[in-house]
Amino acid sequence: xxxxxxxxxxxxxxxxxxxxxxxxxxxxxxxxxxxxxxxxxxxxxxxxxxxxxxxxxxxxxxxxxxxxxxxxxxxxxxxxxxxxxxxxxxxxxxxxxxxxxxxxxxxxxxxxxxxxxxxxxxxxxxxxxxxxxxxxxxxxxxxxxxxxxxxxxxxxxxxxxxxxxxxxxxxxxxxxxxxxxxxxxxxxxxxxxxxxxxxxxxxxxxxxxxxxxxxxxxxxxxxxxxxxxxxxxxxxxxxxxxxxxx
Amino acid sequence: xxxxxxxxxxxxxxxxxxxxxxxxxxxxxxxxxxxxxxxxxxxxxxxxxxxxxxxxxxxxxxxxxxxxxxxxxxxxxxxxxxxxxxxxxxxxxxxxxxxxxxxxxxxxxxxxxxxxxxxxxxxxxxxxxxxxxxxxxxxxxxxxxxxxxxxxxxxxxxxxxxxxxxxxxxxxxxxxxxxxxxxxxxxxxxxxxxxxxxxxxxxxxxxxxxxxxxxxxxxxxxxxxxxxxxxxxxxxxxxxxxxxxxxxxxxxxxxxxxxxxxxxxxxxxxxxxxxxxxxxxxxxxxxxxxxxxxxxxxxxxxxxxxxxxxxxxxxxxxxxxxxxxxxxxxxxxxxxxxxxxxxxxxxxxxxxxxxxxxxxxxxxxxxxxxxxxxxxxxxxxxxxxxxxxxxxxxxxxxxxxxxxxxxxxxxxxxxxxxxxxxxxxxxxxx
Numbered sequence: 001x002x003x004x005x006x007x008x009x010x011x012x013x014x015x016x017x018x019x020x021x022x023x024x025x026x027x028x029x030x031x032x033x034x035x036x037x038x039x040x041x042x043x044x045x046x047x048x049x050x051x052x053x054x055x056x057x058x059x060x061x062x063x064x065x066x067x068x069x070x071x072x073x074x075x076x077x078x079x080x081x082x083x084x085x086x087x088x089x090x091x092x093x094x095x096x097x098x099x100x101x102x103x104x105x106x107x108x109x110x111x112x113x114x115x116x117x118x119x120x121x122x123x124x125x126x127x128x129x130x131x132x133x134x135x136x137x138x139x140x141x142x143x144x145x146x147x148x149x150x151x152x153x154x155x156x157x158x159x160x161x162x163x164x165x166x167x168x169x170x171x172x173x174x175x176x177x178x179x180x181x182x183x184x185x186x187x188x189x190x191x192x193x194x195x196x197x198x199x200x201x202x203x204x205x206x207x208x209x210x211x212x213x214x215x216x217x218x219x220x221x222x223x224x225x226x227x228x229x230x231x232x233x234x235x236x237x238x239x240x241x242x243x244x245x246x
Numbered sequence: 247x248x249x250x251x252x253x254x255x256x257x258x259x260x261x262x263x264x265x266x267x268x269x270x271x272x273x274x275x276x277x278x279x280x281x282x283x284x285x286x287x288x289x290x291x292x293x294x295x296x297x298x299x300x301x302x303x304x305x306x307x308x309x310x311x312x313x314x315x316x317x318x319x320x321x322x323x324x325x326x327x328x329x330x331x332x333x334x335x336x337x338x339x340x341x342x343x344x345x346x347x348x349x350x351x352x353x354x355x356x357x358x359x360x361x362x363x364x365x366x367x368x369x370x371x372x373x374x375x376x377x378x379x380x381x382x383x384x385x386x387x388x389x390x391x392x393x394x395x396x397x398x399x400x401x402x403x404x405x406x407x408x409x410x411x412x413x414x415x416x417x418x419x420x421x422x423x424x425x426x427x428x429x430x431x432x433x434x435x436x437x438x439x440x441x442x443x444x445x446x447x448x449x450x451x452x453x454x455x456x457x458x459x460x461x462x463x464x465x466x467x468x469x470x471x472x473x474x475x476x477x478x479x480x481x482x483x484x485x486x487x488x489x490x491x492x493x494x495x496x497x498x499x500x501x502x503x504x505x506x507x508x509x510x511x512x513x514x515x516x517x518x519x520x521x522x523x524x525x526x527x528x529x530x531x532x533x534x535x536x537x538x539x540x541x542x543x544x545x546x547x548x549x550x551x552x553x554x555x556x557x558x559x560x561x562x563x564x565x566x567x568x569x570x571x572x573x574x575x576x577x578x579x580x581x582x583x584x585x586x587x588x589x590x591x592x593x594x595x596x597x598x599x600x601x602x603x604x605x606x607x608x609x610x611x612x613x614x615x616x617x618x619x620x621x622x623x624x625x626x627x628x629x630x631x632x633x634x635x636x637x638x639x640x641x642x643x644x645x646x647x648x649x650x651x652x653x654x655x656x657x658x659x660x661x662x663x664x665x666x667x668x669x670x671x672x673x674x675x676x
Binding site for chain 2: 014048051052053054055069073074076077079080081082083085086087088089090101104105145
């Protein structure tokens with residue numbers, strides 16, 4: 001299986017305070033990879049480096065064969081990023097926003113229409129798409145943003161807490177959509193989440209981040225077995241607990 | 247019960263607000279510093295202006311434009327002014343203007359009016375190297391100085407036999423027509439009034455408006471993205487940073503131009519109201535500009551706008567909230583525009599001294615006004631240098647802005663800035 005993402009010995013800090021201290025992992029094609037860790041573990045920093053928003057202090061990063069921070073514009077067409085606390089443009093309608101993004105990613109009016117139709121269905125916002133986004137609830141905004149992230153057909157979707165703020169029904173629907181998207185397109189997804197149920201359901205492989213390093217990595221089943229845990233939550237606590245307690 | 251709740255809430259509000267640095271800066275420290283700084287600049291400006299005017303008005307010559315030798319009244323007048331008296335036989339007005347700052351033109355009629363106690367009408371040439379608000383005061387000062395001399399010369403001795411004397415003529419013994427001589431060009435002061443007001447108040451206010459509008463709008467264009475949490479997504483979209491900058495720049499420029507246009511319209515109405523209210527009529531003509539001057543001012547305003555946008559980008563990168571960006575951009579603009587007060591308070595730009603001229607030239611928001619006044623005064627080198635400096639600032643802000651938006655500082659800038667300020671305030675050195 002070809003590697004979509006290769007991260008080797010990644011170091012990064014803020015104002016002298018280390019955040020990532022030698023993080024390494026890979027993500028293959030058609031794989032959903034989960035980054036799990038407590039707040040401040042460096043999940044968002046890692047994801048920001050993968051999409052080219054930040055540069056590492058040292059280490060190697062290859063995403064679809066490119067160094068993200070120095071990659072050409074075409075690279076950005078192949079990835080799509082959903083930040084954890086992503087907001088919306090208050091004075092645009094949901095449909096305006098979809099049109100804006102589809103216009104930037106598509107190469108023909110037909111493709112643009114298809115993208116928008118896909119996002120309309122995926123978001124399930126119906127007629128609310130014609131309302132200003134300032135009137136949306138937190139869940140509605142998240143549904144729209146997630147739909148907009150997937151509608152561009154990225155080869156790598158980077159999702160930071162994709163279902164945060166969504167109710168049970170939409171969380172289930174979104175997880176299903178992410179899974180279907182990967183199965184249908186062969187794309188890769190790298191996500192971070194605090195929701196272990198979500199991680200267990202979605203991810204082919206998972207990495208536990210703690211103290212700026214990958215503490216453990218494997219399939220959810222491997223991790224459960226390794227830490228003799230009934231579920232991923234217990235495995236996570238056993239794996240990371242020591243680091244937190246240090 | 248209700249009062250204790252009120253006290254608790256009041257305590258909470260005061261504690262929260264008083265520890266907010268921006269509130270403290272905006273409400274307490276800012277105004278204090280602002281007025282001290284304005285006072286400092288105004289003091290220098292007024293001092294220099296008065297000094298310059300005193301120097302000007304102490305260098306007077308009387309020119310007798312009549313037949314024969316100057317009448318006794320005029321000789322007395324010259325003596326009271328400690329001024330030499332010349333006549334057409336031994337001098338010309340042009341030659342006198344090369345040597346004296348003020349040349350008062352008299353004739354036989356002047357002497358007759360003086361002896362009759364009538365109001366004396368005089369033509370006065372005022373040599374000046376620079377245009378400033380204080381010039382508008384010249385007429386009344388000249389009338390006062392000459393009036394005193396006229397009264398001293400004739401009034402006491404001849405009062406009993408002055409048939410033409412009226413209370414009005416005694417109160418206003420002289421009514422001068424001042425002609426400003428600016429590098430050889432002669433312009434009646436009354437025709438220059440609107441232009442002076444425009445150059446020393448209108449243009450600086452327009453510059454301020456351009457700077458404030460551009461800085462605020464461009465700072466907000468970034469900070470709103472940060473506050474709404476749309477920036478990260480925007481930066482990962484398949485658009486080059488150059489496209490991102492240019493689209494923001496275009497939007498900010500259009501909005502800022504709209505803001506400046508609105509400001510200028512308000513200013514013109516303001517001047518119109520003053521003109522109407524003061525019943526000044528045609529004696530107070532509006533701000534008139536030659537095509538060259540208009541082109542120069544427009545170029546200066548556009549460059550100012552551009553510099554303001556660059557400053558706004560810098561503020562927007564370092565600020566993390568709309569409120570913070572608004573306060574920071576206001577204070578930044580104010581500090582950068584401080585030297586403008588030298589011009590607005592009437593300092594004679596031509597005779598400010600090297601240090602102040604350098605300050606005006608190097609300050610991005612004062613440069614265009616200093617250049618404009620230099621242009622009027624015929625100092626083309628200073629005028630060109632001012633635009634050159636502004637253009638240089640434009641290039642610098644373009645480079646800095648593109649570096650800011652290209653790198654990751656746009657994401658981490660505010661956090662780094664906060665840490666830096668926090669560390670400085672704790673006295674921590676790393």
